[in-house]
Amino acid sequence: MTSESAIKQIRSYIAQRQWSEVIALCAQTLKNNPKRLEFYPFLAKAYTNQGRLTEAISVYQQALGTALNQAEIYAELGLLYSKQNQFVQAAWHYQKALAINPDWAELQYNLAVVLHQLGDWEQTIAAYQQALKTKPDYPAVYFNLGVLYDRRGELDTAVKNYQRAIEIQPNHIRAYSNLGSTLAKQKKYATAIKILQQGLQINPTWSTLHNNLGQIYLLNEQPDKALASFEMATSLEPSMGLAYNNLSKLWQQQGNYERVAEIIKYFINLEPTNVAAFSHLAGVLFHQGKREQAIKYLRQAIALEPDFVNTYCENNLQENTTDLLTRAKNSCAKFLAALSEEADTPEVLNFLWQTYSHWGDVLFEYGSITQAEACYRKGLDIKPDAVSLYLNLGNCLAKQKRWNAAVGIYQMGLILEPHHGQLGFQLGKILENQQLAQSAVDYYEQILQKKSYQTGLWQELPQLFPTKNTLSHLPQAIYHHTHDWIRDCRLEDYSYTEIVWEGTAPTNSRRSKQPPIQITPEELDNSEIECGGVSCAKCMAQLINEFQPVFIGNRSYQCSFNYSLDITASLPFVVSIPQGKVWNAPQKNSWIICHAIAVMTPDNYLLGDLSRCYPWFLPPCPYPEKTNHKIFEVDRLPDLTQLKGKVAVLSGLAGHVYYHWMFDILPRIELMRLSEIDLDSIDWFVINSIEKPFQKETLSWLGIPLNKVVSSDDTSFIEAEELIVPSFPGYLDWIPYGTIKFLRQTFLPKISIESSQYGKKIYISRARARTRQVINEKAVTQFLNKLDFQTIFLEEMSILEQVALFANAKVIVAPHGSGLTNLAFCSPQTTVIELFSPNYIRTDYWVISEQLELKHYYCLGENFNCPTLRNLMYQNSLTEDILVNLSSLELVLNVAGFSE
CATH class of the missing domain: 3.40.50 (Rossmann fold)
Known part of the structure; x- marks a missing residue:
C-alpha cells in the first residue's frame, strides 16, 4: 500500500472512530519503515482515544527530534501528561513547545491551567497574561483570571475580568454567574441581582443562576424572592443539593422546622455522604424534641468523619477529676463514645445533659454568662428534674440582673425539692436586695428549720451582689488616657515619661483633653457589645486583609509583605503614682488565668491605657476606649495589701502564657530602664507568677532578683507607697518592632x-x-x-x-x-x-x-x-x-x- 493510500485509509478509520484499525495499520507501516514519520501522530491519536495514554506518550517521544512539527509534539505530550495528572511534566512540555512557538495563545492557556493545578498562582497569572498579548480577545482567559483573583480576595480585579469576558462573549453564562457572586461578596446586592437577571435572559433554564440569585436575595433581606429562586432551581434540577440546602436554611429562618426536616432528608438522599447535612438535620430534630431520631443522624455523621471524635475521646476519657474543664471534656467524651458505640438512647441522653451542665459550669466560671445560660437551658430540656440546673440557671440570670427571671427559676427548683438550702438562700438574697425583707426571712428560716446548711456547699455559691468592701474600692470614674489625669491631678510627686519605641508614634498633639467618664450602672449595662475584642471575627478579618494573603491552592496561603502595615500604637510611657493601687485578676486554674488588670489613682480613678481586661480589642476596633472593665463585675475584692517603697507593676493579661510573657511583660522592664529608673532602687516587682522555668530564667537574664517578686496571683490587690507602672508597648496581639528588637538584642548575643x-x-x-x-x-x-x-x-x-x-x-x-x-x-x-x-x-x-x-x-x-x-x-x-x-x-x- 502506498503512503498516500495508507493515509487515506487511516483518515477513513478515524472518521468512523475505528481506533484499533488505525493502530494496526500504523504499527504495520512503521514496522516496515520506521522513518515514515507522518504515521506517528495518527498512532498516538488512536492510543489516546482508546485511553492508552502511556503508549501514546511513548509514540510522541519517538517523534521528538525528527522533522515533524516539534512544537505540536511537545504540546501533545503536555496534554497527555496533564490527563495523567502529571502536572510538572505537562508544564515542562508546554514550555518546550512555547519556546519554539511563543505566540501560541491556546498553549499559553493550557500551561496556565496546569500551573494553577501545581499551585503556582503567580506563574499562572503570568501565563494567562502572555496569552492575552497574542490573543487580546480571549474570553476563557479573562474568565479564568476572574476566578483566580476572586479566590485571592482581589475582588475588584476579578470583577473587571468577568466584565471583560462578557464584553467579548455576551452569552458567556458562567461569567454572569461568577460576576454576580463576586459583586455579592462586595455587598453590591442590587448590581449583583441585575447581572444574574441578565444571565437568566440568556439561559432561563440554568439552575445555578437561580440558586445564586436566591442566595443574593437572601443576603439582601428579600426572603420571598429567595424562596421563589431556590424553588425554581430545584424544579429545573431536582438533584441540585446546594439549592435544597439553601432552601432548608431559608425555611429555618422562618421557623418552619417540619419543612426544614423534610428538605434536609431529601438533600441527604441526594448527597448521602454530606456530614453537614446530617448535623443540620440532627440539630433540627433536637429542636423539635425528636432526640432519638437526632441521635441516629449524629451517629451517621460520626461514621462519615470519625477522626475528630476518636481523637477527642482518646484525649479526654479521664476519671476522678475535680477540674471543671477536664470534667466537662470527660463528660463530652463519654457522650461521644456512647454515640459511637450505639449505646441506648437513655444512656446517651444522660451523658448529654451532664455535658451541658458541666460546660455551663465552665462557662459560668470563665465569665461567659450568656453561653452558660444556654447550656443550662439545653440541659433542662433533656433533664427537667435536675434541681442543680435550676440553681445554676438562676445564678446565670441573677448575674445578668434579670431578677424576676432568676426568682422564677429558683422557685421552679424549689417545687421539685422544697428544702433545697442553696436555692432558698439565693432566692432570699434577691428578695432581700429588692427590699422584700419578710419574704427573704421566710426562706432563710426554712433553711435553718430544715438544717439544710452545709458549710462546703455554701462556700461554692456565687456572690450575687458585691460586698460593701468591694464597692468602697471601685473607681468612681475612668480616665482613658493617663496623660489627661496627670494634667488634672494636683499631686506634685509623680513622674510621667514617654519612651521612643520603634513601631509606635506620639499621640496626636491636637487630641483634645478628655475629662474622666463617670462609671454608672447604665454605662456598664450599655457597654460596647458590637465588638468581640480579640475574638471579634470582623476585626480579625480586617487584620487578615491587611496582609493580603495569596491563595496558592488547596487550603494554603502565603502572606504578602510587599508593603508596610499601617497600624501604629501610641508611644509607651512609664508613670509613677504615689499611693497608687493595682488589682490583678489572679489565676484560678490552668484555663482561667489573669484576665484583667486595673490601675487606680489615689483619688480613685481608673487609668484606661494602663488597665486591660479580656476580651479587650484588636487594632482596627472602632471601640478602643472601654468602660466595661472587669473590676466592675467583681463581687468580692480581696483585702488591700499595702507595700512600702517603690513597687513596679509588670503583670499582664495571661502573663502565665509564654507569648504574653515575652511580648507584654519583659519589654516593660526595658521601658523602665529607658525611663532612667534604677532597677536596683525598686523594692518590689509585681508579676503574675514565677512558677514556670521560662519566667525564672528570663528574669534572671534581665537582672530582676526573684526575692523581690510579688506574685499577683497570691497578692492581687495592692496599694504602694510609690506605684511605678510601665504601659504596654503596643496593642494586644500586635507586636511593634521595638519589642522584637529588644528581645533580639537581649537573647541572641547569649x-x-x-x-x-x-x-x-x-x-x-x-x-x-x-x-x-x-x-x-x-x-x-x-x-x-x-x-x-x-x-x-x-x-x-x-x-x-x-x-x-x-x-x-x-x-x-x-x-x-x-x-x-x-x-x-x-x-x-x-x-x-x-x-x-x-x-x-x-x-x-x-x-x-x-x-x-x-x-x-x-x-x-x-x-x-x-x-x-x-x-x-x-x-x-x-x-x-x-x-x-x-x-x-x-x-x-x-x-x-x-x-x-
Whole structure:
C-alpha cells in the first residue's frame, strides 16, 4: 500500500472512530519503515482515544527530534501528561513547545491551567497574561483570571475580568454567574441581582443562576424572592443539593422546622455522604424534641468523619477529676463514645445533659454568662428534674440582673425539692436586695428549720451582689488616657515619661483633653457589645486583609509583605503614682488565668491605657476606649495589701502564657530602664507568677532578683507607697518592632548559632499541649521526617536553647501556638508554615514575620463538618484541634522549595 493510500485509509478509520484499525495499520507501516514519520501522530491519536495514554506518550517521544512539527509534539505530550495528572511534566512540555512557538495563545492557556493545578498562582497569572498579548480577545482567559483573583480576595480585579469576558462573549453564562457572586461578596446586592437577571435572559433554564440569585436575595433581606429562586432551581434540577440546602436554611429562618426536616432528608438522599447535612438535620430534630431520631443522624455523621471524635475521646476519657474543664471534656467524651458505640438512647441522653451542665459550669466560671445560660437551658430540656440546673440557671440570670427571671427559676427548683438550702438562700438574697425583707426571712428560716446548711456547699455559691468592701474600692470614674489625669491631678510627686519605641508614634498633639467618664450602672449595662475584642471575627478579618494573603491552592496561603502595615500604637510611657493601687485578676486554674488588670489613682480613678481586661480589642476596633472593665463585675475584692517603697507593676493579661510573657511583660522592664529608673532602687516587682522555668530564667537574664517578686496571683490587690507602672508597648496581639528588637538584642548575643545541635528543618509539636493538638500528628511527623524534619518539643528546652533553635532554622512547620513566639529570633528569609484550624485564624505571628522579612505561609486544616457536635466539643474555636491536610502541607513545602 502506498503512503498516500495508507493515509487515506487511516483518515477513513478515524472518521468512523475505528481506533484499533488505525493502530494496526500504523504499527504495520512503521514496522516496515520506521522513518515514515507522518504515521506517528495518527498512532498516538488512536492510543489516546482508546485511553492508552502511556503508549501514546511513548509514540510522541519517538517523534521528538525528527522533522515533524516539534512544537505540536511537545504540546501533545503536555496534554497527555496533564490527563495523567502529571502536572510538572505537562508544564515542562508546554514550555518546550512555547519556546519554539511563543505566540501560541491556546498553549499559553493550557500551561496556565496546569500551573494553577501545581499551585503556582503567580506563574499562572503570568501565563494567562502572555496569552492575552497574542490573543487580546480571549474570553476563557479573562474568565479564568476572574476566578483566580476572586479566590485571592482581589475582588475588584476579578470583577473587571468577568466584565471583560462578557464584553467579548455576551452569552458567556458562567461569567454572569461568577460576576454576580463576586459583586455579592462586595455587598453590591442590587448590581449583583441585575447581572444574574441578565444571565437568566440568556439561559432561563440554568439552575445555578437561580440558586445564586436566591442566595443574593437572601443576603439582601428579600426572603420571598429567595424562596421563589431556590424553588425554581430545584424544579429545573431536582438533584441540585446546594439549592435544597439553601432552601432548608431559608425555611429555618422562618421557623418552619417540619419543612426544614423534610428538605434536609431529601438533600441527604441526594448527597448521602454530606456530614453537614446530617448535623443540620440532627440539630433540627433536637429542636423539635425528636432526640432519638437526632441521635441516629449524629451517629451517621460520626461514621462519615470519625477522626475528630476518636481523637477527642482518646484525649479526654479521664476519671476522678475535680477540674471543671477536664470534667466537662470527660463528660463530652463519654457522650461521644456512647454515640459511637450505639449505646441506648437513655444512656446517651444522660451523658448529654451532664455535658451541658458541666460546660455551663465552665462557662459560668470563665465569665461567659450568656453561653452558660444556654447550656443550662439545653440541659433542662433533656433533664427537667435536675434541681442543680435550676440553681445554676438562676445564678446565670441573677448575674445578668434579670431578677424576676432568676426568682422564677429558683422557685421552679424549689417545687421539685422544697428544702433545697442553696436555692432558698439565693432566692432570699434577691428578695432581700429588692427590699422584700419578710419574704427573704421566710426562706432563710426554712433553711435553718430544715438544717439544710452545709458549710462546703455554701462556700461554692456565687456572690450575687458585691460586698460593701468591694464597692468602697471601685473607681468612681475612668480616665482613658493617663496623660489627661496627670494634667488634672494636683499631686506634685509623680513622674510621667514617654519612651521612643520603634513601631509606635506620639499621640496626636491636637487630641483634645478628655475629662474622666463617670462609671454608672447604665454605662456598664450599655457597654460596647458590637465588638468581640480579640475574638471579634470582623476585626480579625480586617487584620487578615491587611496582609493580603495569596491563595496558592488547596487550603494554603502565603502572606504578602510587599508593603508596610499601617497600624501604629501610641508611644509607651512609664508613670509613677504615689499611693497608687493595682488589682490583678489572679489565676484560678490552668484555663482561667489573669484576665484583667486595673490601675487606680489615689483619688480613685481608673487609668484606661494602663488597665486591660479580656476580651479587650484588636487594632482596627472602632471601640478602643472601654468602660466595661472587669473590676466592675467583681463581687468580692480581696483585702488591700499595702507595700512600702517603690513597687513596679509588670503583670499582664495571661502573663502565665509564654507569648504574653515575652511580648507584654519583659519589654516593660526595658521601658523602665529607658525611663532612667534604677532597677536596683525598686523594692518590689509585681508579676503574675514565677512558677514556670521560662519566667525564672528570663528574669534572671534581665537582672530582676526573684526575692523581690510579688506574685499577683497570691497578692492581687495592692496599694504602694510609690506605684511605678510601665504601659504596654503596643496593642494586644500586635507586636511593634521595638519589642522584637529588644528581645533580639537581649537573647541572641547569649547563644551560638553554629553550635546548635538541631537541624535546619524543624516541626514544633503541640502533642503535650492542652488545646489545639494536631489530630493526625503521627501522619504529619512521618511525612515530615521523610523530608529530614526534626520534631521538637519546646517544653523540654531552656529559653536559650529555643532561641538558638529558631535562629538556626531555615524552615519551621508548626501549629498555631505560643511556640511561634520564638519567631522573634529567626534570621531573615526563614520560611514559616503555620497550621490552623479553619475556624481559628490569627495574625499574631504574621506581624513578626513581616517585620523580620520571613516567608510566612499557612495551611487550613480540614473542618469537622458536624457543627452540632463540634460546638459541643469546643466551646471556643481557640481550643479546636487541627486535622492537617497533608496535600496542602506538601503543596506549600513544594512552593517554598522544601519538597525534597
